[in-house]
Amino acid sequence: MSVDGWNTVLVLGGIRSGKSEFAESLVADAPVVRYIATAPEGDPEDTEWATRLATHRARRPGSWTTEETADEPRRLADVLESAEPNETLLVDDLGGWVTVLLDPDHQPADDVATIAELAEAIRTCSARVVVVSPEVGLSLVPTTPLGRAFTDALGAANRAVADACDAVVLVVAGQPAWLKPTAALAAAPTVSASARSVPPTASQAAAQDASRTDTSRAGAGRAGTSLVDAEPTPEVQLPDVLTHTPPVAPNQEPGNPWAAPTMALPMVATGLVIQPGMELPMPDDYAGPQAVDRLATLDVPGAGLGVLDRVVGFAAATQGTSTPVAWGSVRVLLLNGDHAGGASAGTVAGESARRAAQxxxxxxxxxxxxAESGASLQVVDTPVSAPMEAQPALSGDQVESALRYGWRLAEQAADAGVQLLVLGACGAGTEAAAAAVLAATAGAEPPAVLGRVITDSGEIDDAAWMVRCAAVRDALHRTRRSPRGAKDVLSELGGGDVAVATGVLLGATARRVPVLLDGPVGLAAGMVSRDLAGQARHWCLLADHGGHPAVRLAADVLGLTPLLDLRLDLGEGANALVALPLLRSVLALAAALPVHPSLATDTDADRADEPQTDPEYAEPDEAEAEPAYTGPDYTDPDFAEPEPAGPGPTRTETDEQPASGWRAG
Known part of the structure; x- marks a missing residue:
């Protein structure tokens, strides 16, 4: 959930301000959340309080776990100190925690020291933490000693925790106002209502972080690596790093956190059901061929667009029009999840985490x-996968959660107006996991689809490659009698990143959002998705195979022909981003070029205002022109079908002469 480089967030708000719902939205993209409940159960006769607690519990997804700390206030600091870096904690709220702290059963106690311990635990916590707390500074001074003691203690706790957190947000009437850092907030762009909860961007926060060395050191310490590189500030505009996008769920029912109004899928009490044989949308069967045929009529010199006409056909089919436009809003999903065991042989420990933090x-x-492509970048943490040669990479419940997590990411992108998703990965062991998936789904030999291991110094590490091959071989032997269904393959071999990527493909298909694939993880997800929804592969475009054997094989099985052969090796997603400006240029060119003069008619828009100078031309009157539109057997050889006014094919019937006959020579 890390909010643009910050790892801890304090959410303040008054009573019924929506602070808890907003805090829950901040961690909605995390696969597993540990909910820390601080409030006591209260009087059993207080039905209104019991109803409030039940409402809070009903909002929590089934994948969350709950931990109670009401019995001992000091336990909260212990929980924070013992949290792992891959965990996400939601503490709700400090008001209940202070109430227990002041309870006579816990006195005498040093309240100031306990609050200081909590602030220090948050400051040094390696997990992602969201803390909810009531803001008491706008209320009247209580008239009772106990009330004043509560406001004093809660005010002191809020100040201490706010100082320890990387970011602070105040929720008023459901509207978030980011208080820290203020400089980044002032420079933040206006966002739509569907994304109004997104905090300042990384590029804006960088300027503030430069003058906040304490905050930078704290964030770097939690990530386990320094985020401050000794490199000059680039002149190009850095991208908006969307490491969190709040969910937009106007029509969701309580208890169905993964549902969305556009899904035509079976629902049960636990939410969205992702199962084999789902019926998802297909691209437009007619718009793609019509767009390619239309290219033959345009005023393009030479032989035209070559193999890039497939881009126009793909965009037309996915947009449902024969005149597609270039993709405007593009989001890159960078999946970060390591694979333990031999799959990650030859990789430097912590390298993937460093790449993700970078x-x-x-x-x-x-x-x-x-940044160069004008695309936003969202870093997505996926579950860490167990050694596949010794045990299943994920449990069945983790697979279900990861699939829904990926689907949710695609839903959020569609709600934010994203027109194209780019899928990449940076975890350790991803290539071996993809090779195992291909071996299980396509019958490939692991050594044939497992790419060579390249060290940091650029040397080929054959020993590490053999360890990876052995890990895949042992995993296949361990699962030789296991089912080969989609979820079985993800559980036994694929792991967290492949499972999340599969969910992304399915969710993007459901919302008619095309996906630009690049790298083994996305192609492995495409192989798995065939069993769940065969329509998903038709929404995928492969810009480049990158010279990777697994990508080549999976693309061949899925029927995806790479457009380019760049052979870049900058990590998953890089080839797609290098190709993206070219693909956009082709779409813009195809949409803007006029019809070739030899095929144009006098109804074309570009000739509507020109005087007619052809001496042989005579404007037909209405009586002469009428049979051209009403008589199907009209065969006047001098008649030419008028050009349609809107987008579409230039001819409605076949002719002996091809539409592109002007280029036949």
Whole structure:
């Protein structure tokens, strides 16, 4: 959930301000959340309080776990200190925590010292933490000693926690106002209502972080690596690092956190059901061929667009029009999840985390390419996969959660107006996991689809490659009698990143959002998705195979022909971003070029205002022109079908002469 480089967030708000719902939206993209409940159960006779607690519990997804700390206030600091870096904690709320702290059963106690311990635990916590607390500064001074003691203690706790957190937001009437850092807030662009909860961007926060060395050191310490690189500030505009996009769910029912109004899928009490044989939308069967045929009529010199006409056909089919436009809003989803065991042989420990932190901060190759392409970059943490040679990479419940998580990411992108998704990955062991998936789904030999291992110094590490091959071989042997269904393959071999990527493909298909694939993880997800929804592959475009054997094989099985052969090796997603400006240019060119003069008629818009100078031309009157539209057997050889006014094919019937006959020579 890390909010644009910040790892801890304090959410303040008054009574019924929507602060808890907003805090829950901040962690909605995390696969597993530990909910820390601080409030006591209260009087059993107080039905209104019991109803409030039940409402809170009903909003929590089934994948969340709940931990109670009401019995001992000091336990909250212990929970924060013992949290792991891959965990996400939601503490709700400090008001209940202070209430228990002041309870006579816990006195005498040093309240100031306990609050200081909590602030220090938040400051040094390695997990992602969202803390909810009531804002008491706008209320009247209580008239009772106990009330004044509560407001004093809660005010002190809020100040201490706000100082320890990387970001602070005040929720008023459901509207978030980011209080820290203020400089980044002032420079933040206006956002739509569907994304109004997104905090300042990474590029804006970088300027503030430069003058906030304490905050930078704290964030770097939690990530386990320094986020401050000794490199000059780039002149290009860095991308908006969307490491969190709040869910938009106007029509969701309580208890169905993964539902969305556009899904035509079976629902049960636990939410969205992702199962084999789902019926998802297909691209337009007619718009694609019509768009390609239309290219033959345009005023293009030479032989035309070559193989890039497939881009026009793909965009037309996915947009449902024969005159597609270039993709405007593009989002890159960078999946970060490691694979334990032999799959990650030859990789440097912590390297994938460093790459992910670099991308979150708007630095590194992928972030700079995204900046050049005007694409936003969202870093997505996926579940860590167990050693597949010894045990299942994920449990069945984790697979279900990861699939829904990926679907949710696609839903959020569609709600934010994203027109194209780019899928990439940066986890350790992803290539071996993809090779195992291909071996299980396509009958491939692991050594034939497992790419060579390249060290940081650029050397080929054959020993590490053999360890990876052995890990895939042992995993296939362990699962030789296991079912080969989609979820079985994800659980036994694919792991977290492949499972989340599969959910992204399915969710994007459901919302008619095309996906630009690049790298083994996306292609492995495409192979798995065939069993769940065969329509998903038709919404995928492969810009480049990157010279990777697994990508080549999976593309061949899925029927995806790479457009380019760049052979870049900058990580998953880089090839797609390098190709993106070219693909956009082709779409813009195809949409803007006029019809070739030899095929144009006098009804064309570009000739409507020109005087007619052809001496052989005579404007037919209405009586002469009428049979051209009403008589199907009209065969006057001098008649020419008028050009349609709107987008579409230039001819409605076949003719002996091809539409592109002017280029036949």
């Amino acid at each position: 991308a979150r901060a708007g630095r590194g190759a992928l972030a700079r390419l995204a």
